[in-house]
Amino acid sequence: MGKRLGQMRHIVSAVSTALSKGRIGVLTGLVGASLLADAACADDGRQAVVVELYTSQGCSSCPPADEFMGELAQAEHVIALSLHVDYWDYIGWEDSFAKPGFTERQKAYARAAGSRMIYTPQMIVGGVERVEGNAPDAVVRSIGRHMSLPAAVTLSVTREGGQVVIRALADAPLTEGATVQLVRYVPVETVTIERGENAGRVMTYHNVVTEWETLADWAGTAPFEMRADAAGDAPVVVIVQEAGPAGILAAARIE
Secondary structure (H helix, E strand, O other), X not given: OXXXXXXXXXXXXXXXXXXXXXXXXHHXXXXXXXXXXXXXXXXXXXXXXXXXXXXXXXXXXXXXXXXXXXXXXXXXXXXXXXXXXXXXXXXXXXXXXXXXXXHHHHHHHHHHOOOOOOOOOEEEEOOOEEEEOOOHHHHHHHXXXXXXXXXXXXXXXXXXOOEEEEEEXXXXXOOOOEEEEEEEEEEEEEEEOOOOOOOOOEEEEEEEEEEEEEEEEEOOOOOEEEEEEXXXXXOEEEEEEOOOOOOEXXXXXXX
């Protein structure tokens, strides 16, 4: 345990140094390699960190954040998810990936935080930290903070044919329970935008969410196990999250 804590302190220090020098590309590589390999592997109790980007093809401020998601998507134990919202469609371009449910999820985060405002781009790290605009430094610092915490829930997901088997066990009984959610996404999509604020741009989007489904409520006292349909080749992410939506207690991905 002492050795692991020492490794974490060393890596977090390296992250801070990289940030102070503005080396975002190097920093992302560090998060994807050293930090994640040494501190977030399944057998040491660390958890993967979910980063949700709320974005729109019709938002002129979003492309830099969409590009940054391409870097985050390369980090092995960062689960980067792009959720396209539909509330910018009225200004001339209908987002081809947008779903009303993603807009509602973003609004639910705002309500949980006591806010009336939603933004694009906005990143939410670990279900609790909100970062407005394109702010890679703030996002990576937040990822580092979440990686320094032990996982509250041990989660495993395995494929069996067109289904996944989900097993979860709380390290200590949960006080308020959690929801078990299943997410599907497409790793890369390229879109030529013909109208609106980004007219004429060809954009590449990463980890574009196509489905986000609540599978079950879990009290978090007894062990949890269930099967869920997950046909096809698209990656599968399972997220165990406090109600609100609030903190993400555990997440696992099968590609």
